[in-house]
Amino acid sequence: MEESRISYHDSVKKMYNRIKKDGMTNIWDRYQVQGLGGDPDQRCPFCMAGTRCDLCSNGPCRADAAKDKRGVCGITADGMAMRMMLLRNIMGASTYQYHAEETVRTLRATAQGQTPFEIREPEKLSTFAARLGLDVSGSPNDVALRLCDYVQEDFSRKSHEPSRIVAALAPPERQELWKKLDLFPGGIYGEMMRCNSSCLTNVDGHYVSLALKAMRLGVAMAYQSQIVNEYCQDVLFGIPEPHKMRVDLGVLDPDYVNILPNGHEPFLGFAMVQMARKAEWQEKARATGAKGLRVIANIETGQEMIQRWEMDSVFYGFTGNWIMQEAVLASGCVDLFACDMNCSMPVDPLYAEKYKFKLVPLSDLVAFEGVADRVNYDPARAGEQAAALLQMAIDNFKERRSAIEPVTGLPVTEAMVGFSTESIVQALGGTLQPLLDALAGGTIRGVAGLVSCTSLRDSGQDVHTVAVARELIKRDILVLSMGCGNGALQVAGLCSPEAADEAGPGLKALCASLSVPPVLSYGTCTDTGRIADLLAAVSGALGNVPIPDLPVVAAAPEYMEQKATIDAIFALALGLYTYVNPVPPVTGAPNLVKLLTEDCAGVTGGLLNVERDAVKAAEGMLAHIEANRKKLGI
Numbered sequence: 001m002e003e004s005r006i007s008y009h010d011s012v013k014k015m016y017n018r019i020k021k022d023g024m025t026n027i028w029d030r031y032q033v034q035g036l037g038g039d040p041d042q043r044c045p046f047c048m049a050g051t052r053c054d055l056c057s058n059g060p061c062r063a064d065a066a067k068d069k070r071g072v073c074g075i076t077a078d079g080m081a082m083r084m085m086l087l088r089n090i091m092g093a094s095t096y097q098y099h100a101e102e103t104v105r106t107l108r109a110t111a112q113g114q115t116p117f118e119i120r121e122p123e124k125l126s127t128f129a130a131r132l133g134l135d136v137s138g139s140p141n142d143v144a145l146r147l148c149d150y151v152q153e154d155f156s157r158k159s160h161e162p163s164r165i166v167a168a169l170a171p172p173e174r175q176e177l178w179k180k181l182d183l184f185p186g187g188i189y190g191e192m193m194r195c196n197s198s199c200l201t202n203v204d205g206h207y208v209s210l211a212l213k214a215m216r217l218g219v220a221m222a223y224q225s226q227i228v229n230e231y232c233q234d235v236l237f238g239i240p241e242p243h244k245m246r247v248d249l250g251v252l253d254p255d256y257v258n259i260l261p262n263g264h265e266p267f268l269g270f271a272m273v274q275m276a277r278k279a280e281w282q283e284k285a286r287a288t289g290a291k292g293l294r295v296i297a298n299i300e301t302g303q304e305m306i307q308r309w310e311m312d313s314v315f316y317g318f319t320g321n322w323i324m325q326e327a328v329l330a331s332g333c334v335d336l337f338a339c340d341m342n343c344s345m346p347v348d349p350l351y352a353e354k355y356k357f358k359l360v361p362l363s364d365l366v367a368f369e370g371v372a373d374r375v376n377y378d379p380a381r382a383g384e385q386a387a388a389l390l391q392m393a394i395d396n397f398k399e400r401r402s403a404i405e406p407v408t409g410l411p412v413t414e415a416m417v418g419f420s421t422e423s424i425v426q427a428l429g430g431t432l433q434p435l436l437d438a439l440a441g442g443t444i445r446g447v448a449g450l451v452s453c454t455s456l457r458d459s460g461q462d463v464h465t466v467a468v469a470r471e472l473i474k475r476d477i478l479v480l481s482m483g484c485g486n487g488a489l490q491v492a493g494l495c496s497p498e499a500a501d502e503a504g505p506g507l508k509a510l511c512a513s514l515s516v517p518p519v520l521s522y523g524t525c526t527d528t529g530r531i532a533d534l535l536a537a538v539s540g541a542l543g544n545v546p547i548p549d550l551p552v553v554a555a556a557p558e559y560m561e562q563k564a565t566i567d568a569i570f571a572l573a574l575g576l577y578t579y580v581n582p583v584p585p586v587t588g589a590p591n592l593v594k595l596l597t598e599d600c601a602g603v604t605g606g607l608l609n610v611e612r613d614a615v616k617a618a619e620g621m622l623a624h625i626e627a628n629r630k631k632l633g634i
Contacts, residue, residue, distance in 0.1 A: 163224060326345070
């Protein structure tokens with residue numbers, strides 16, 4: 001593959017050469033050979049248009065709206081495309097909810113004194129419980145147990161039983177609209193069952209009905225799965241606060257025992273950091289000939305960790321996002337790759353065999369062909385499980401270090417990470433007013449919530465994400481970055497204060513006055529709910545301005561998987577202008593395209609925009625922001 005299509009990052013390009021030299025299958029070559037006619041981005045035209053279905057034995061079927069060619073059951077191209085999108089949304093929502101359940105399970109066990117963790121943020125626990133209308137008397141453990149009972153009861157409400165969490169947290173203006181449109185959800189499990197049942201052959205083939213069900217599911221997911229998850233993780237592991245973090249592949253030193261927690265759930269990652277900081281474990285590592293023992297943050301589990309805990313000689317730094325996984329593993333520096341519930345690739349066992357590291361699933365969701373080792377996370381056994389994982393890594397060091405020639409001299413830089421609603425307010429002096437004044441006065445034109453994955457489609461890993469972010473900050477648009485896209489911008493240098501030199505004059509001045517970067521590292525894709533809560537606070541501070549009228553946009557420059565699709569659908573339900581790239585598989589459904597890109601604005605206020613060119617994408621977002629500024633008279 002051409003170098004320009006591999007990655008934005010020099011470290012990954014260098015590792016690609018090592019992987020090719022070693023004759024290893026890799027994501028870039030696998031992507032290229034999937035293309036048709038020598039074009040890596042061209043696939044089956046029906047699949048790319050979203051008009052292919054294989055859900056029943058009469059298929060696979062292909063639909064063509066121009067000819068009114070339908071599936072065997074009679075479903076139209078629009079219905080086919082939206083039904084497949086809804087199925088992806090269900091997958092994304094269920095995965096978010098799995099994470100939320102594991103977090104609540106961990107909080108409950110911690111409150112019962114069964115884990116190595118503690119309630120680090122009792123004030124946030126009390127504040128969040130109070131927002132939900134709970135009794136906050138008694139000890140933090142008492143409040144935590146009430147919170148766990150409350151949210152799990154709400155998760156399990158039937159779809160016709162309104163969610164109490166959504167009623168407590170969502171902006172009143174949105175709640176009123178959602179009730180009018182039948183978008184106000186019940187419990188997340190009831191909504192997933194309703195949507196899944198609707199996708200059965202010969203049940204719901206109407207693209208509008210399916211789109212509304214997707215939005216309703218998105219609302220349930222954001223407030224129940226995402227906000228509950230992140231706020232409970234804050235309670236357990238700390239509210240994110242700004243601090244510096246080493247990033248890029250240069251954080252990997254082959255002379256150390258290196259453990260990489262990977263995925264989306266940080267529980268055993270945090271437990272291993274706590275344990276690895278003890279002198280006895282460092283001595284065990286040195287006894288094998290290593291310089292010491294390090295835990296290296298990786299992908300979204302790493303984002304959860306670096307947002308909350310500062311780096312030191314043990315919790316050393318962050319590598320990057322998921323596409324560079326094979327580059328990380330081929331470095332010859334990894335002793336243990338510990339995989340929780342998301343973003344571990346089926347090809348990893350081949351890399352474990354070649355580069356001599358231990359590959360260990362941490363969740364019963366994760367399985368690898370030929371891998372027998374397994375440590376399924378159990379909050380009550382987190383301490384002993386962390387110890388077992390550390391020992392596996394230490395035991396691996398001698399073989400790995402003697403058998404594999406490592407790649408050295410890879411770049412490392414520093415990013416400022418750890419922004420959250422609380423830390424942003426703190427940086428502003430304890431109130432949102434300076435941000436509101438900056439918006440009203442035009443110092444910054446607006447805010448973009450960049451919630452993105454990373455993809456090889458059209459441009460290569462992180463290339464388009466970095467380009468879009470650069471174009472936004474040039475236009476005095478403050479960026480809050482989340483997801484794998486956050487890792488992209490951290491490694492690219494845009495999450496450092498020095499990046500303010502690339503910003504427009506207004507944003508540059510704001511960054512200088514607050515000592516912050518123009519791109520604020522705001523967490524993972526799970527933090528989509530957190531930003532919705534921030535927008536609600538901004539709306540309220542401006543006198544309950546409707547969300548669709550705020551000078552804000554959502555952007556996913558490189559969406560990739562099913563969790564991203566439900567995030568985008570929620571953004572539309574929330575009423576946001578939502579930019580996505582690559583082009584979603586709906587182009588063969590003209591009525592659905594019109595609904596998402598035009599008609600939705602008259603329903604929820606949200607609007608989907610698709611654009612491959614970074615400059616045009618930024619101009620479109622700026623135009624929406626300027627139109628809303630004019631509407632607000634600012």
